Amino acid sequence: xxxxxxxxxxADSNSTxxxxxxxxxxxxxxxxxxxxxxxxxxxxxxxxxxVAAPHIGMSQAELKTSFxxxxxxxxxxxxxxxxxxxxxxxxxxxxxxLVRIGLIGSVSYETAAAAIAAKTAGxxxxxxTYTQAVFGLALAAMSxxxxxxxxxxxxxxxxLKRGDSALRKVNPAIMxxxxxxxxxxxxxxxxxxxxxKSWLHVxxxxxxxAIMTILMVVAKRVNKPWIKEWALGIAIILALAITxxxxxx
Amino acid sequence: xxxxxxxxxxxxxxxxTTSRWGRITMIIGLFFSLxxxxxxxxxxxxxxxxxxxITAFAALAAVxxxxxxxxxxxxxxxxxxxxxxxxxxxxxxxxxxLPAAMIAQSTIGVKPGTRKGELASVAAICGAATVHLASxxxxxxxxxxxxxxxxxxxxxxxxxxxxxxxxxGAVVVQAIVSQKAPRSAVIALVVxxxxxxxxxxxxxxxxxxxxxxxxxxxVLAWVFRDRKTLGTPEDVPVDATPEGPVY
Numbered sequence: 414x415x416x417x418x419x420x421x422x423x424a425d426s427n428s429t430x431x432x433x434x435x436x437x438x439x440x441x442x443x444x445x446x447x448x449x450x451x452x453x454x455x456x457x458x459x460x461x462x463x464v465a466a467p468h469i470g471m472s473q474a475e476l477k478t479s480f481x482x483x484x485x486x487x488x489x490x491x492x493x494x495x496x497x498x499x500x501x502x503x504x505x506x507x508x509x510x511l512v513r514i515g516l517i518g519s520v521s522y523e524t525a526a527a528a529i530a531a532k533t534a535g536x537x538x539x540x541x542t543y544t545q546a547v548f549g550l551a552l553a554a555m556s557x558x559x560x561x562x563x564x565x566x567x568x569x570x571x572x573l574k575r576g577d578s579a580l581r582k583v584n585p586a587i588m589x590x591x592x593x594x595x596x597x598x599x600x601x602x603x604x605x606x607x608x609x610k611s612w613l614h615v616x617x618x619x620x621x622x623a624i625m626t627i628l629m630v631v632a633k634r635v636n637k638p639w640i641k642e643w644a645l646g647i648a649i650i651l652a653l654a655i656t657x658x659x660x661x662x
Numbered sequence: 663x664x665x666x667x668x669x670x671x672x673x674x675x676x677x678x679t680t681s682r683w684g685r686i687t688m689i690i691g692l693f694f695s696l697x698x699x700x701x702x703x704x705x706x707x708x709x710x711x712x713x714x715x716i717t718a719f720a721a722l723a724a725v726x727x728x729x730x731x732x733x734x735x736x737x738x739x740x741x742x743x744x745x746x747x748x749x750x751x752x753x754x755x756x757x758x759x760l761p762a763a764m765i766a767q768s769t770i771g772v773k774p775g776t777r778k779g780e781l782a783s784v785a786a787i788c789g790a791a792t793v794h795l796a797s798x799x800x801x802x803x804x805x806x807x808x809x810x811x812x813x814x815x816x817x818x819x820x821x822x823x824x825x826x827x828x829x830x831g832a833v834v835v836q837a838i839v840s841q842k843a844p845r846s847a848v849i850a851l852v853v854x855x856x857x858x859x860x861x862x863x864x865x866x867x868x869x870x871x872x873x874x875x876x877x878x879x880x881v882l883a884w885v886f887r888d889r890k891t892l893g894t895p896e897d898v899p900v901d902a903t904p905e906g907p908v909y
Contacts, residue, residue: 426709446694468672483786539822553699594883602875604830621831648832
C-alpha cells in the first residue's frame with residue numbers, strides 16, 4: 414500500500430480487496446487535482462481581495478488578520494475531519510476519502526450516499542458483499558451526488574445574485590421544515606435499518622448515539638463549542654472501540 | 663462622488679474576478695471529482711452497468727434531491743456570491759467555513775452582509791482552506807495509509823463491518839440537535855421504524871425504503887408543522903439556519 418499503489422493489472426469485480434483499486438494512481442491523480450484547484454482558487458481570491466480592499470477602506474493588515482483568524486479557527490474542525498477520515502480509510506481508500514469526506518462533501522452525506530448506492534446493488538458497505546464493483550458504484554454515486562451540489566451552486570449563484578429570482582420567493586417555512594426533516598429521516602432510516610442485522614450492529618448504533626448525546630449535553634452544560642466540533646469524531650472512534658470489545662465477548 | 667465610483671469600480675472588478683474564476687475553478691474541480699469514478703466505471707475493467715449507476719443515482723436523488731437545491735439557497739445570503747464557489751468545493755461548510763468567516767469578521771470588527779465583511783470572509787475561507795488542505799494532506803494523505811497499516815486486522819474488520827451504524831448513530835443525534843425540530847425528529851423516528859419493519863417482512867421493498875421514509879417524513883413534517891411558529895412566511899426569522907456541523 415505504498416503511494417502511489419501499483420495499478421492493478423486487471424481489476425476484479427468480485428474481489429473484496431477494495432484498497433487495491435481504491436488507492437490506484439488514477440484516483441490519486443484526481444484527488445491531487447482537486448487539491449490543486451482549491452489552492453489555485455484561494456490564490457486568485459486572495460489576490461482579488463488584496464486589490465479591492467484599499468478601495469473600500471480596508472487595510473492589508475485587516476485582510477491578513479482575517480486570513481489568520483480563518484486559519485486558526487479551522488484548526489480544530491480540520492483535525493476533527495481528519496479523525497473521521499482516517500476511520501473511513503479502509504472503506505473508501507485514501508484518494509476517495511480525501512476528496513469526498515475531506516473536501517467537497519461531508520462524512521454524513523457521503524457515507525449515507527455510499528450506503529444507499531450499495532443497497533441498490535444488493536450489497537453493504539464493508540463485509541463480504543462489498544466488492545470492487547460495489548465500491549466503484551458507491552464512488553460513482555457519491556461523486557454524482559456531490560456534483561449535484563456543485564451544479565446547483567453554479568446555476569443558482571448567478572440567479573440569486575440578480576436578486577429578482579423567483580427562488581427567493583419560495584415559502585421560507587417550507588425551506589425551514591422540509592429539508593431538515595428529510596435530512597433527519599435519511600440518517601434515521603439508514604441507522605435503524607442497520608439494527609436488525611445483528612446485535613453488534615445495535616451495539617454500534619446505540620453506543621454511538623449515546624456518546625454523541627452525552628457530548629452534546631456536556632458541550633451545552635459547560636458551554637465549550639470545541640466539544641461540538643470534535644463530537645462526531647470522538648463518538649465514532651469510541652463507539653467503534655466499544656463494538657470491537659463486544660465482538661470479543 | 664468620485665469616491666463612490668471608485669469603490670463601485672473596485673468592487674465590480676472584485677466581483678468579476680471572483681465569479682469568473684470561481685466558476686472556472688469549480689468546473690475544473692467538478693471534472694476531477696467525476697473523473698475518478700468515470701475511470702473506475704469505464705476503464706478499470708470493472709463489471710459496472712450504467713443502468714446500475716442510474717438506479718443508484720435515482721435512489722440518491724429521491725433522498726437528497728431537495729437538499730441539493732436548498733443548501734445553496736440557504737448559504738447564499740450568509741456567504742455572498744464570491745464565497746459560494748469556494749464553500750461548495752472545500753466542503754464542511756457549517757462546521758468549518760462559517761465559523762471561520764464569523765470569527766474573522768468579529769476579529770476586525772466588521773458586520774456580515776457589508777462589503778468589508780464579504781472581503782473578510784473571503785480571506786478567512788482562504789485561510790481555513792489552507793489549514794484544511796495541509797492537515798488533510800499530512801494526516802490523511804501521507805500518514806493515513808501508515809496509520810491503517812499499523813492497526814491490527816481484526817480492528818480494521820470491526821471498522822469495515824460496523825462503520826455505517828456507528829456513523830449514523832452519531833449523525834442522527836447531531837442532525838436532531840442542530841435542526842431543533844423535535845416534531846420532525848419524532849415523525850422521522852416513527853416513519854423509519856415502520857419502514858424498516860416492512861423492509862424486513864418484504865425484502866424487495868428495502869431498495870426504496872430510504873426514499874419512502876424521507877419523502878413520507880418530509881410530507882408529514884410539513885402537514886404537522888407547528889403552525890404557531892411556522893404558520894406564515896413572515897414569522898420565520900431570516901437568519902434561522904441550522905447551527906450544527908451536519909450541513
